[in-house]
Amino acid sequence: MTELGPGDASLLRKVNTKVTLRALRHEGAATLTRLGRITGLSRQTVEAVLDELAERGYVRELPPDEGVMGRPARRFAFRADAGYVVGMEIGGDGIVAALADLNGEVIAWRRAEVSGDATAHERLEAARRTSQACVDGAGVARRQVWAVAAGTPGIVDRTGRVSLAITLPGWTGVDLAGLAGRWLGGTALAANDANLAALAEHWRGSARHASDVVYVLTGHRTGAGILIGGRLHPGRTGAAGEIGTLRQVGWEDAARELVKESSAAEVFEAALNGDREAARRVDHYAERLAIGASALALAVDPELLVLGGGHSRAGDVLLEPLRRHLAELCVSAPEVVASTFGDEGVALGAVRLALDHVEREILGI
Amino acid sequence: MTELGPGDASLLRKVNTKVTLRALRHEGAATLTRLGRITGLSRQTVEAVLDELAERGYVRELPPDEGVMGRPARRFAFRADAGYVVGMEIGGDGIVAALADLNGEVIAWRRAEVSGDATAHERLEAARRTSQACVDGAGVARRQVWAVAAGTPGIVDRTGRVSLAITLPGWTGVDLAGLAGRWLGGTALAANDANLAALAEHWRGSARHASDVVYVLTGHRTGAGILIGGRLHPGRTGAAGEIGTLRQVGWEDAARELVKESSAAEVFEAALNGDREAARRVDHYAERLAIGASALALAVDPELLVLGGGHSRAGDVLLEPLRRHLAELCVSAPEVVASTFGDEGVALGAVRLALDHVEREILGI
DNA sequence: CCGACATACGTGAATTGGTTACATAAGTGG
DNA sequence: CCACTTATGTAACCAATTCACGTATGTCGG
Numbered sequence: 143m144t145e146l147g148p149g150d151a152s153l154l155r156k157v158n159t160k161v162t163l164r165a166l167r168h169e170g171a172a173t174l175t176r177l178g179r180i181t182g183l184s185r186q187t188v189e190a191v192l193d194e195l196a197e198r199g200y201v202r203e204l205p206p207d208e209g210v211m212g213r214p215a216r217r218f219a220f221r222a223d224a225g226y227v228v229g230m231e232i233g234g235d236g237i238v239a240a241l242a243d244l245n246g247e248v249i250a251w252r253r254a255e256v257s258g259d260a261t262a263h264e265r266l267e268a269a270r271r272t273s274q275a276c277v278d279g280a281g282v283a284r285r286q287v288w289a290v291a292a293g294t295p296g297i298v299d300r301t302g303r304v305s306l307a308i309t310l311p312g313w314t315g316v317d318l319a320g321l322a323g324r325w326l327g328g329t330a331l332a333a334n335d336a337n338l339a340a341l342a343e344h345w346r347g348s349a350r351h352a353s354d355v356v357y358v359l360t361g362h363r364t365g366a367g368i369l370i371g372g373r374l375h376p377g378r379t380g381a382a383g384e385i386g387t388l389r390q391v392g393w394e395d396a397a398r399e400l401v402k403e404s405s406a407a408e409v410f411e412a413a414l415n416g417d418r419e420a421a422r423r424v425d426h427y428a429e430r431l432a433i434g435a436s437a438l439a440l441a442v443d444p445e446l447l448v449l450g451g452g453h454s455r456a457g458d459v460l461l462e463p464l465r466r467h468l469a470e471l472c473v474s475a476p477e478v479v480a481s482t483f484g485d486e487g488v489a490l491g492a493v494r495l496a497l498d499h500v501e502r503e504i505l506g507i
Numbered sequence: 508m509t510e511l512g513p514g515d516a517s518l519l520r521k522v523n524t525k526v527t528l529r530a531l532r533h534e535g536a537a538t539l540t541r542l543g544r545i546t547g548l549s550r551q552t553v554e555a556v557l558d559e560l561a562e563r564g565y566v567r568e569l570p571p572d573e574g575v576m577g578r579p580a581r582r583f584a585f586r587a588d589a590g591y592v593v594g595m596e597i598g599g600d601g602i603v604a605a606l607a608d609l610n611g612e613v614i615a616w617r618r619a620e621v622s623g624d625a626t627a628h629e630r631l632e633a634a635r636r637t638s639q640a641c642v643d644g645a646g647v648a649r650r651q652v653w654a655v656a657a658g659t660p661g662i663v664d665r666t667g668r669v670s671l672a673i674t675l676p677g678w679t680g681v682d683l684a685g686l687a688g689r690w691l692g693g694t695a696l697a698a699n700d701a702n703l704a705a706l707a708e709h710w711r712g713s714a715r716h717a718s719d720v721v722y723v724l725t726g727h728r729t730g731a732g733i734l735i736g737g738r739l740h741p742g743r744t745g746a747a748g749e750i751g752t753l754r755q756v757g758w759e760d761a762a763r764e765l766v767k768e769s770s771a772a773e774v775f776e777a778a779l780n781g782d783r784e785a786a787r788r789v790d791h792y793a794e795r796l797a798i799g800a801s802a803l804a805l806a807v808d809p810e811l812l813v814l815g816g817g818h819s820r821a822g823d824v825l826l827e828p829l830r831r832h833l834a835e836l837c838v839s840a841p842e843v844v845a846s847t848f849g850d851e852g853v854a855l856g857a858v859r860l861a862l863d864h865v866e867r868e869i870l871g872i
Numbered sequence: 873c874c875g876a877c878a879t880a881c882g883t884g885a886a887t888t889g890g891t892t893a894c895a896t897a898a899g900t901g902g
Numbered sequence: 903c904c905a906c907t908t909a910t911g912t913a914a915c916c917a918a919t920t921c922a923c924g925t926a927t928g929t930c931g932g
Contacts, residue, residue, distance in 0.1 A: 514889090514890090515889095515890065515891080516889070516890060516891090519889095538880080539880080539881085540879080540880065540881095550880085550881085551882090554881090575878095575879085576877080576878045576879065577877085577878040577879025577880060578878080578879050578880040578881065579879090579880075580879075580880055580881085581880085581881085
């Protein structure tokens with residue numbers, strides 16, 4: 143995994159820069175002495191590292207704390223506003239774009255509705271407009287955007303091209319990463335929506351403490367994303383988790399059956415209120431989900447299964463039968479929880495993906 | 508994944524030791540100058556590193572090459588005989604033990620038959636005797652054995668305990684790692700057999716060039732192992748890949764149906780010779796395999812699917828229908844190949860697991 | 873046998889990065 | 903205004919590495 147090269151002396155400085163930067167970002171703002179204690183490095187080393195980082199613009203010196211004993215200490219903070227990233231969801235219902243600083247704090251959201259049968263061109267135009275408006279509206283210069291990531295239904299290959307999308311017309315073959323790179327500055331990435339939502343849950347949601355996670359995205363479409371060792375596992379073609387395509391699983395029409403004539407929310411509501419027929423439909427839907435989820439859970443044996451997407455808002459009405467069916471199917475079923483994020487999960491995961499890229503490539507963390 | 512600590516100066520030496528040792532092991536034997544060129548380090552550094560390694564006993568100086576121009580260069584080689592590891596399979600048919608040096612060269616095999624309905628105690632005794640005989644017979648002192656690993660059917664948890672085994676009587680609950688540690692010296696590890704076989708294929712077999720691999724172990728029992736990023740993916744409970752337990756998959760009795768009254772080899776042979784009924788049975792078996800394999804392939808989206816275990820010897824008679832059924836079930840089916848190792852795969856994978864442990868913990872690679 | 877050549881070894885100085893120890897500076901609190 | 907607390911600044915030292923250059927030790931051709 144980690145390529146290991148020979149170490150000349152400057153490798154040490156690189157390592158210590160990473161360690162210091164990580165500690166500083168974790169602390170928010172800190173003095174030299176404190177950073178030294180945390181990292182295990184000497185104060186002098188930390189000082190040298192921070193002066194260098196300040197020079198490069200990644201770190202800012204703050205005015206010293208007042209009212210404390212002793213000589214005032216130099217304080218530093220990571221410059222989260224040194225750059226920005228954009229994460230977006232390009233889905234069947236519309237576009238969600240989020241602008242975040244280098245700490246991952248989202249400073250602007252933007253949404254746009256796009257009908258499910260819009261052409262690829264219309265959808266892409268909406269995405270371009272929405273992402274650009276999100277950045278411009280926040281008063282951030284486009285060249286300040288270091289990376290962009292987009293999540294979308296369907297299979298997205300390693301280069302960021304949509305290699306297969308059944309639910310969106312004309313979507314197969316779209317070079318999403320290539321296009322998004324032209325809308326804004328910086329590197330552009332694209333990935334499957336469920337995968338990104340999984341990433342978001344691991345970052346700040348229900349899956350914070352798990353490293354192997356299966357995420358099941360419910361809604362009009364049913365999909366899944368997999369995290370292994372806390373990292374995205376896209377697979378060779380980007381199709382990892384696309385268990386729904388297996389006929390035996392029946393994810394294709396699971397959602398359709400659930401919402402036959404009423405809305406999903408109504409069905410869940412009715413089931414909660416004791417409607418036997420609604421309860422039966424929810425149970426049947428849960429069983430369908432469980433079959434696919436159990437295949438994933440048996441394959442990956444994750445610590446956690448997160449239920450996300452539109453229908454996860456139903457909560458225990460859906461979670462309880464899902465847990466029950468899953469327990470029947472798995473030797474040792476994983477814990478099942480609802481996702482923390484609603485319809486912001488995919489865009490948030492895209493932010494995280496873009497940040498990962500920035501931290502790896504630019505900050506060298 | 509990688510924990511990153513602060514770097515004092517000695518970190519550099521550690522890194523360069525690893526790089527040098529890796530290069531040396533790759534070369535077999537090499538001069539200082541050559542190692543310097545390969546690693547990108549200066550000759551002096553390489554020399555200091557190797558002198559240190561020689562002192563610690565990991566490396567040996569060889570007599571210089573003769574008949575070449577210029578001043579004879581100091582030559583070094585990794586001391587593969589500085590320690591040994593044992594890998595073993597404890598299966599339903601019997602025991603396979605392999606003793607290997609630190610280069611992974613197997614210097615002794617040992618086998619013992621144990622009937623499928625032997626008690627756990629009998630099986631363990633056979634394993635103890637076989638592994639000890641393997642080491643003693645090769646003239647290696649038991650304290651020279653740095654690590655032992657064992658593969659077995661069933662689910663093996665992270666501590667090396669068999670948490671569930673259906674096929675072997677009394678096997679559930681056996682603390683395999685704990686016991687194996689007492690038979691021989693060193694650390695002891697235990698894992699699922701299919702997982703280890705997958706590791707062996709990645710190490711020296713059909714899966715050498717793939718990093719994400721699904722391995723399907725055929726035979727009396729059908730199981731699977733998963734490699735992600737070239738590393739074992741055991742999952743939370745060690746049950747990753749145990750898709751066979753899903754009823755819809757039908758791995759439980761797939762093998763039983765194939766061999767109804769004749770032996771598996773006979774069925775394959777007959778199918779090859781144009782026997783329609785045999786071909787139908789093989790096709791049905793392949794379909795059963797493909798259903799489970801496709802679930803794994805869709806979940807993991809691997810680069811390669813390796814078919815191993817007893818029935819993989821059948822070759823194309825089985826591979827061809829498997830590929831066909833897999834292509835029907837998967838969006839983009841992975842390449843399917845037969846395993847390189849027959850009944851030695853599990854023990855060989857155990858050797859690799861033990862070596863991984865040694866390299867990580869002792870050599871610090 | 874001997875000189876030319878090729879190649880590797882050996883040594884010392886310079887560089888980079890890091891640590892420890894201790895004197896000094898700059899605040900707070902009575 | 904003095905004691906106290908805490909951080910900074912400086913100097914000496916160490917560890918690991920590289921570069922430059924001189925030296926050693928073999929082969930090859932006559």
